[in-house]
Amino acid sequence: IQHEAWAPFAEGQNDIFNHPTLKAIAEQHDKGVGAVILRWLNQRNIVVIPKSVHKERMIENFNILDFTLSKEEIDAIALLETGKSPIYDDMDLLTVKGIGLHKIHE
Numbered sequence: 001i002q003h004e005a006w007a008p009f010a011e012g013q014n015d016i017f018n019h020p021t022l023k024a025i026a027e028q029h030d031k032g033v034g035a036v037i038l039r040w041l042n043q044r045n046i047v048v049i050p051k052s053v054h055k056e057r058m059i060e061n062f063n064i065l066d067f068t069l070s071k072e073e074i075d076a077i078a079l080l081e082t083g084k085s086p087i088y089d090d091m092d093l094l095t096v097k098g099i100g101l102h103k104i105h106e
Ligand SMILES: NC(=O)c1ccc[n+]([C@@H]2O[C@H](COP(=O)([O-])OP(=O)(O)OC[C@H]3O[C@@H](n4cnc5c(N)ncnc54)[C@H](OP(=O)(O)O)[C@@H]3O)[C@@H](O)[C@H]2O)c1
Pocket: 006, 007, 008, 009, 010, 011, 012, 017, 032, 033, 034, 035, 049, 050, 051, 052, 053, 054, 057, 058, 060, 061, 087
């Protein structure tokens, strides 16, 4: 099974781009928070599917292979886990059923 992040920035929710832990790690590597998030996923072998309408952010999001997060940094970011998706509750039976029945087209 290949895990994929279809909203690697949590759609920008939870003020993720201003999180102090992520900002501190980004400064350490002279990178943006977006790059740190994507590299964190990438170093854990998770495919990333980020979206941006800004050229400079797209460039940032592509350039994630020229730095490496340390084990301490990876662990610090893992601690930010809230245990709850900000997008939908995938532990809720009705929500999961609804997604399963959703039709993109007839
Ligand atoms: N979310 C889902 O459940 C879901 C489901 C199916 C398909 N998808 C697809 O997966 C892709 C990603 O999903 P998503 O757009 O929902 O979530 P996302 O990639 O987690 O978040 C996108 C948000 O992050 C901002 N952003 C991107 N790069 C940034 C950077 N380097 N610095 C600061 N802000 C940055 C974007 O703003 P700007 O655009 O203004 O730069 C946008 O507000 C999309 O193509 C989407 O269609 C998502």
